[in-house]
Amino acid sequence: MAFFKYPFWLLYRIWFYILVAIPIIVLFPLLIISISREQWYSYFFKLARIWSKFILIGMGFGYKIKREEIPDPDKSYMFVANHTSMADIMLMLVAVKNPFVFVGKQELAKIPLFGFFYKRTCILVDRSSAKSRQAVFLRAQRRLKQGVSICIFPEGGVPEEHILLDEFKDGAFRLAINHQIPVVPITFYDNKKRFSYTFFSGSPGRMRAKILPFIPTNGLEIADTKALNKTTRTIIWDELSTSLITKKNHSK
Numbered sequence: 001m002a003f004f005k006y007p008f009w010l011l012y013r014i015w016f017y018i019l020v021a022i023p024i025i026v027l028f029p030l031l032i033i034s035i036s037r038e039q040w041y042s043y044f045f046k047l048a049r050i051w052s053k054f055i056l057i058g059m060g061f062g063y064k065i066k067r068e069e070i071p072d073p074d075k076s077y078m079f080v081a082n083h084t085s086m087a088d089i090m091l092m093l094v095a096v097k098n099p100f101v102f103v104g105k106q107e108l109a110k111i112p113l114f115g116f117f118y119k120r121t122c123i124l125v126d127r128s129s130a131k132s133r134q135a136v137f138l139r140a141q142r143r144l145k146q147g148v149s150i151c152i153f154p155e156g157g158v159p160e161e162h163i164l165l166d167e168f169k170d171g172a173f174r175l176a177i178n179h180q181i182p183v184v185p186i187t188f189y190d191n192k193k194r195f196s197y198t199f200f201s202g203s204p205g206r207m208r209a210k211i212l213p214f215i216p217t218n219g220l221e222i223a224d225t226k227a228l229n230k231t232t233r234t235i236i237w238d239e240l241s242t243s244l245i246t247k248k249n250h251s252k
Contacts, residue, residue, distance in 0.1 A: 009200045012059075016086070016195070019058040023051040024113045035120050041148060044121060045099040052090035060204025061087065061194055063094055067211040071098045071184065076149045077214070078176040079184045082165055082236055083153035085191035087207070092151060095186060095209045100149035103136055103171075105157070123150075137175065144179050154229070158197050164244075165237050173228040177221065182214040185232050187239040212239060 024031065027047055034044035056063050071077055079096055081088065089102065102122040109119035118124075123139045126132035140150050152172040159166035176183050187210045195202040212235055220228060 006200055009202060012202055013199065016055070016059060019055045021113050023054050024117070027051070031117060035117065038143075038146065041101075041121070041146075042099045044117075045093075048121075049093050049097075052093040055090050056087065056094065056207065059087070059195065061207040062205070063091060063207045063209070065095045065209050065211070068213050069184075069211060071096065071149075071211075071214075073098055074147075076144050076147060076179070076181050077184045078172055078181055079149060079151040079186060080154050080168075080172050080232060080236075081151075081186035081209075082188055082240065083155050083158050084188060085158075085195050086197060087191050087195045088153065088188060091188060091191060091207060091209050092186070095211060096149075096151070096184075098149050100151045101140075101143050103140065103150060103152045106132075136171070140175055141179070144175075144181065149181075150175065154232070161192070161196065161198060164240055165233065168229050168233045170225050170229055173232065174222060174225050176217050177225060177228065180217050180220075182216050183228065183232055184214050185212040185235045185239075186210065187212065187236055187243075189240070189243050210239065212236070 027050075031044065031047055034040050034047060075098075077098065077100075079092070079100055081092060089104075092102075103125060104118070104122050106119070106124040106126055109115040109124060111118070123136050123143070124132075125136045144150060150172070152175075154168035154172045155166040156169045157166075173183065189208045189210070190206055193203075194205055194207050215228065215232060215235075217228065
């Protein structure tokens with residue numbers, strides 16, 4: 001039976017990249033116009049949300065978003081979530097309506113079509129370079145001053161399959177404290193099962209996300225970075241662990 005799954009997984013991966021490309025090709029003129037000026041980023045963001053929904057629906061992912069708090073459209077936030085899947089970008093764009101800029105690894109800029117817009121709209125980082133990390137802070141500060149939010153996957157990469165949640169890097173929390181903006185923890189429950197970075201895996205099905213209560217940073221100082229990091233990670237960890245326990249109890 002497993003033998004027949006391999007052709008499906010191969011075609012499923014190919015189909016994903018086809019879905020990524022189709023809206024970019026169709027919307028190419030509008031996308032080019034929307035990235036020509038930074039102040040027009042909100043228009044690009046709306047197109048990116050359409051792109052994301054097209055991919056998720058096309059892959060057979062019935063996404064469901066729960067929000068314990070709703071971000072104010074006139075405020076900036078630091079959005080953080082666990083990172084497990086190639087579909088995390090799409091689900092984040094669907095879950096959050098406030099325009100935000102991703103801080104992400106520069107390797108994704110090499111993907112044809114997608115990479116062209118990725119490197120022009122996201123803040124790219126080479127985590128092995130201290131100079132690159134410093135440049136990220138300067139670019140993020142500029143975008144926050146423009147009223148745009150920031151999104152970072154604080155694990156700094158995708159953890160191995162057996163790791164539920166890796167340790168968090170401090171960058172997102174230092175930025176949040178510097179600009180006194182709330183941290184918004186978000187949990188992705190099913191992305192690893194639906195479409196992880198393991199090539200021969202994945203299937204259509206439910207893909208859930210939950211926006212958890214915001215963590216204020218008013219009055220915090222840089223010395224509080226580690227504590228804010230730990231608090232945020234604990235909130236996401238507890239939510240993931242509770243979901244796993246509930247799932248196991250239902251399967252008995």
